[in-house]
Amino acid sequence: MIINGVAIDDTYAEAFGMKATRILITADTPAWARHAANAAFGFATSVIACGCEAGIERELSPEETPDGRPGLSGLLFAVSTKELAKQLERRVGQCVLTCPSTAVFAGCAGEEQLPLGRNLRYFGDGWQMSKVIAGRRYWRIPVMDGEFLAEESTGLLRSVGGGNFLVLARSRAQALLACEAAVAAIRKVPGAIAPFPGGVVRSGSKVGSKYKALPASTNDAFCPTLRGGVRSELTPEVEAVLEIVIDAVTDADMRVAMKAGMAAVCGLGAEAGIVRLSAGNYGGKLGQFHYRLREILA
Amino acid sequence: MTATTLTLRAGIAGTVDLGGVLPETLVRADAGRLVVGLDGRPVELAELFTLRPGDADSLVVEAEGVRLDNVGRAMTAGRLRLEGHAGDYAGEAMRGGELLIAGDAGDFAACAMRAGLLRIDGRAGDWLAAARTGERAGMAGGVVAVAGGVGDRLGDRMRRGLVLVRGRAGRACGARMLAGTLAVAGGCDDLAGFGLRRGSLVLGVAPELGATFNEAGVADLPWLGLLRRYADAILPGAVFAGTRARRWQGDLAQGGKGEVLVPACG
Helix, strand or coil: CEECCEEECCCEEEEEEEEEEEEEEECCCHHHHHHHHHHHCCCCCCCCCCCCEEEEEEEECHHHCCCCCCEEEEEEEECCHHHHHHHHHHHHHHHHCCCCCCEEEECCCCCCEEECCCCHHHHHCCCCEEEEECCEEEEEEEECCEEEEEECEEECEEEEEEEEEEEEECCHHHHHHHHHHHHHHHCCCCCEECCCHHHCECCCEEECCCCCCCCEEECHHHCHHHCCCCCCCCCCCCCEEEEEEEEECCHHHHHHHHHHHHHHHHHHCHHHCEEEEECCCCCCCCCCEEEEHHHHHC | CCEEEEEECCCCCCEEECCCCCCCHHHCCCHHHCEEEECCEEEEHHHHEEEECCEEEEEEEECCCCEEECCCCCCCCCEEEEECCCCCCCCCCCEEEEEEECCCECCCCCCCCCEEEEEECCCECCCCCCCCCCCCCCCEEEEEEECCCECCCCCCCCCEEEEEECCCECCCCCCCCCCCEEEECCCECCCCCCCCCCCEEEECCCCCCCCCCEEEEEEECHHHHHHHHHHHCCCCCCCCCCCEEEEEEECHHHCCCEEEEEECCC
């Protein structure tokens, strides 16, 4: 398959079932909501060492938020419910509770619940107050700028993490431009995030390492500098490869996001230095979800 | 889709005890034989009302000229609308559903209420959402919305839930309250929050407070935005606009964990 001069590899992205949740952060201004979100969802690029993968899903107008203030929604993904609960509480406690004027709310329902303000309320040292509004419990925790308002809990979602595609280009600059276009397209898809810095990752990994302590190591088959030393996947004209990793609430969201991202890259085409699109997988044995690039782009 | 309708027969006077007359009980074939009270003596429902069958989840009671006590008592589901005034104990021990009173309600409405919505288009009497005599706690959940004013002892020993009042409350509003929220747009008479343990009095007009309330100044409280958005969908105007409020903590004789909030500019 070739689209606009870009070859689409006959391969698939291998993704995993993950536990996720959505939270809404509001503040007096969009800027302060973003400060809180950037802190809370920072250092959340990969479950390998961050505990979770997280990112801003979209901005919310005052009409869309529970308290009528500007805000944004964010998604967090982890490999287990226990780890997700730990990361959620830690990140909201350290990054949202601490941020001036913010409040935090559940962004999704779910059969199972994760604590949001349930334990953070003890920061109030006995002065915290509970309010039940429309059947949902909120905690008012006194802080130095007034009160931090946190909903008691948020829903647990069964989701998909680790969808991906690789952009192979004639130069790093061209690969970056294409990935920026892809990330811009993916950010318009509700229910999906690209958790790496700017939505793009350069250090694609393979499972295992020559060093026993490491669970993952560099994806040598796609490293241009190793073409002379390993069984490379790269043709001579490819000078740089960048990867876009996507986490999504549902399988359908993942497909929409991958299609949007890859279509944006193909839209730039060979003229913009894009050579191929490929994807990362582990032989199909590790992940429950397989996303065939050609099927998604068909 | 039509509601089941009960219409009072001509010539009936006195106090009617409507306890047990609920949307779900009137769909039974023998609903007319349901025993209710007239001035304290048992009578069959059909002696007092004509019954027009309809949906199981909706009941309209049309009654003028009598006092109707216990309207919607222990209601669990459905919708009951009273075209007229209610006597005492309207919505007592409600567990769900919607009770709509097109006129006024007497004393002790919503006592022991646990869930559901009680809407009163007129005014309510004393002890709304309060504890019944001898009970430790009053209303413990649900929402009460009163378009007019209310009498004394609103929310006395109230445990949980939300009461919205667009008019003014009488004396001892929120007295001995354990928790929950009272929003009274028109303010209230003296002894507000007397013995308040926890809970919030959200008043549109600053009250006269006793010496056991300490002023905590003005703060911006985002939960007021949340509360107003919810309350406006039920009874617009019951919660004041804006999130900046002047706050008093009290009753300090009871731990000081309750609060009285009024608009910052008020």
